Amino acid sequence: MNQDQLKQAVGQAAVDLLLPDLEDSSIIGIGTGSTANCFIDALAKHKGFFDGAVASSEATAARLKEHGIPVYELNNVFELAFYIDGADETNRHLELIKGGGAALTREKIVAAVAKTFICIADDSKLVDTLGSFPLPVEVIPMARSHVAREIVKLGGDPVYRDGCVTDNGNVILDVHNMQIHDPRKLEDQLNSIVGVVCNGLFAHRPADILLLGTSSGVETLKRS
Numbered sequence: 001m002n003q004d005q006l007k008q009a010v011g012q013a014a015v016d017l018l019l020p021d022l023e024d025s026s027i028i029g030i031g032t033g034s035t036a037n038c039f040i041d042a043l044a045k046h047k048g049f050f051d052g053a054v055a056s057s058e059a060t061a062a063r064l065k066e067h068g069i070p071v072y073e074l075n076n077v078f079e080l081a082f083y084i085d086g087a088d089e090t091n092r093h094l095e096l097i098k099g100g101g102a103a104l105t106r107e108k109i110v111a112a113v114a115k116t117f118i119c120i121a122d123d124s125k126l127v128d129t130l131g132s133f134p135l136p137v138e139v140i141p142m143a144r145s146h147v148a149r150e151i152v153k154l155g156g157d158p159v160y161r162d163g164c165v166t167d168n169g170n171v172i173l174d175v176h177n178m179q180i181h182d183p184r185k186l187e188d189q190l191n192s193i194v195g196v197v198c199n200g201l202f203a204h205r206p207a208d209i210l211l212l213g214t215s216s217g218v219e220t221l222k223r224s
C-alpha cells in the first residue's frame, strides 16, 4: 500500500471505531491535513448518524461544509466526546509533533476539550524520539525575531516559514535540529517565551488512541 492508501485506511478505521458511539446529537472534533481529510471523506458517508463537527481550521471547515456536514463554533458546543486528527510525528507514548499545516493552535484547543483524542497516521510518522520533523511554533508577528533568539538559546535552529499566515493571523517558526528527549519540558519552555502563541508539541495532551496504518493493516496503540 502506498502512503495515500494508508491514510485512507486509517481514516476509515477511525470512522469504524466511532460509529457505534455516535448519536443524533454527537458533535465530533476534527483536525487538519491530508489524513484528517481522508477521515472526513469516509465520515461523510454516515452523516445521518451524527449532528455535526467542530473544525480545527478554515480548510477543514470548508471541506466539511462541501460534504454538507454542519460546522459548529467550539464556544457553542458543551462537550466533545472525540477529536480525530493526524500528526507529523508520534512516539510510542502517543506524544506528537503537529502543525505541519500551520493549524497547531486550533488543533490543540479542540484536542484539549475532547474526552478522547484519536490520532490517525501512517507508519512513516512513528519515531523513537520526536524532533526529526521540524517543530512548528506559532508566533505573534512582531515577536518573531525575539522568539527565534530564545529558541536558539534552547538549542534549536528556528526557520521562518516564509509566506505562511495562520488562521489566527500569526506566523510560524519551524525548529530544526532538536532531538526531543523530554517533550513535556520543551513544550513548557517554548510556551513560556513571550510572543509564542502555541507550539506543535502535544505532550501534555497526547493522543489517547493511535490508529497506525501499516502495510499489514491498521494497528491500534493505546496510551498507557
Ligand SMILES: O=C[C@H](O)[C@H](O)[C@H](O)COP(=O)(O)O
Pocket (backbone or CB within 6 Å): 031, 032, 033, 034, 035, 036, 085, 086, 087, 088, 097, 098, 099, 100, 101, 102, 103, 104, 107
Ligand atoms: O497543522 C497541521 C496538522 O497538525 C496535521 O495534522 C499534520 O501536519 C499532519 O498532516 P498530514 O496528515 O497531511 O500529514
